[in-house]
Amino acid sequence: MKKFKWIASVLLLMFGAMQLYRPAKNQGNPQDMTTDISHVYTMPDSVHTLLQQACYDCHSNHTRYPWYTDIQPAGWWLxxxxxxxxxxxxxxxxxxxxxxxxxxxxxxxxxxxxxxxxPLSSYTFMHREAIWTPAQRQAVIAFIDSTLEKL
Known part of the structure; x- marks a missing residue:
């Protein structure tokens, strides 16, 4: 029993120490859209909204962080x-x-x-709004196809 308490204490101390090192957050200006894809190409607002909901947390300069990212090692992973x-x-x-x-x-x-x-299944597990219907997927694909035709 004494050995268990010692191991548990060491693990708790290590977990506490992990909380002291926090990675920098991706918190650029969400309003800075001067070079955003929506300014490069004309796209329906609905397509831009879909991209923001499903993609921008990992593929932009501004991430919306869930509560669990303040707990390490989840924050490091994200x-x-x-x-x-x-x-x-x-x-x-x-x-x-x-x-x-x-x-x-x-x-x-x-x-x-x-x-x-x-989007990754690990992302959609916690962000249900990032799961697109077939019609939503088709709308984004149609935007891409029409844009590629113009290029």
Missing amino acids: ASHVREGKEELNFQEYGNYQTKRQRNKLKRIKEQIITGAM
């Missing part, structure tokens, strides 16, 4: 997801991409939607 997501695609910096990269990103987004690879 920070890693956001960092990787922004490296792959940042909707708020889309206008800074070269035209070829913009075209390739649109093709990749369409592919991810069709295959169901995005």
Whole structure:
């Protein structure tokens, strides 16, 4: 029993120490839309809203953080997801991409939607609004197709 208390104390101390190191939050200005994809291409408001609900938390400069990200290691895990997501695609910096990269990103987004690879199931588990109906998926795909035709 004494050994159990010692191990539990050490684990509790380690967990407490983990709480002292918090990753920086992705809290850029959500209103800074000058290079946002919605300013690069004309898109229906409904499509932009869908992208914001399902994609922008990981693929923009501003993340809406749920309560559990203040508890480590969940915060570290989410920070890693956001960092990787922004490296792959940042909707708020889309206008800074070269035209070829913009075209390739649109093709990749369409592919991810069709295959169901995005949004991640770990994200939709906690964010039910990010689960699109077939009609919503088709609306985003139609926007992508019409945009690619113009490029």
